[in-house]
Amino acid sequence: SAVISQKPSRDICQRGTSLTIQCQVDSQVTMMFWYRQQPGQSLTLIATANQGSEATYESGFVIDKFPISRPNLTFSTLTVSNMSPEDSSIYLCSVGTGNNYGYTFGSGTRLTVV
Amino acid sequence: GESVGLHLPTLSVQEGDNSIINCAYSNSASDYFIWYKQESGKGPQFIIDIRSNMDKRQGQRVTVLLNKTVKHLSLQIAATQPGDSAVYFCAENTNAGGTSYGKLTFGQGTILTVHP
Numbered sequence: 740s741a742v743i744s745q746k747p748s749r750d751i752c753q754r755g756t757s758l759t760i761q762c763q764v765d766s767q768v769t770m771m772f773w774y775r776q777q778p779g780q781s782l783t784l785i786a787t788a789n790q791g792s793e794a795t796y797e798s799g800f801v802i803d804k805f806p807i808s809r810p811n812l813t814f815s816t817l818t819v820s821n822m823s824p825e826d827s828s829i830y831l832c833s834v835g836t837g838n839n840y841g842y843t844f845g846s847g848t849r850l851t852v853v
Numbered sequence: 854g855e856s857v858g859l860h861l862p863t864l865s866v867q868e869g870d871n872s873i874i875n876c877a878y879s880n881s882a883s884d885y886f887i888w889y890k891q892e893s894g895k896g897p898q899f900i901i902d903i904r905s906n907m908d909k910r911q912g913q914r915v916t917v918l919l920n921k922t923v924k925h926l927s928l929q930i931a932a933t934q935p936g937d938s939a940v941y942f943c944a945e946n947t948n949a950g951g952t953s954y955g956k957l958t959f960g961q962g963t964i965l966t967v968h969p
Binding site for chain 1: 894
């Protein structure tokens, strides 16, 4: 399975600022996804990062708040913009194959907004 | 749909016992299911998966059972060990028309604690 490197692993940010999270995969993958995990809760899909086109966002998430880049088949970034304490969460990158087998997750970025 | 919970269910077992973790999924059209293990400070780790055309699948020390009639999924861990202590999530994928690969909807999770 693919190996995912996510950076940074954690950060403490001031409200009103933005943070860009990087996701690097060791092989080319068709699909990359960004999830949010709020404290003590389950994972929620933010968006699907499509190579060569704009990301597809889930209900409740918008591009202005969570802009995503996908410049190639091994890399994606998620930016959390104009942060507030409510954005404090773990943000996770995930990749999958086209055959629905075993989606792999990065180790996550633990974000605290103060 | 989104599945969240403020208070995760907990399961406490003794080392060596068998553990059963349950999950009720939401979409009768879901055709692929995964169980994940998440340890503190780490991302979810794939344990086992099952397609909707199966009702049981076995791995090493783990078995997943799928009951589509009642939309229920369970994970059985045999001879549970302290290293199995973690949060366990079920996830479902509804691959409508082949356009939804990877879009997982997660269950609320269960905290498993294994006592030596």
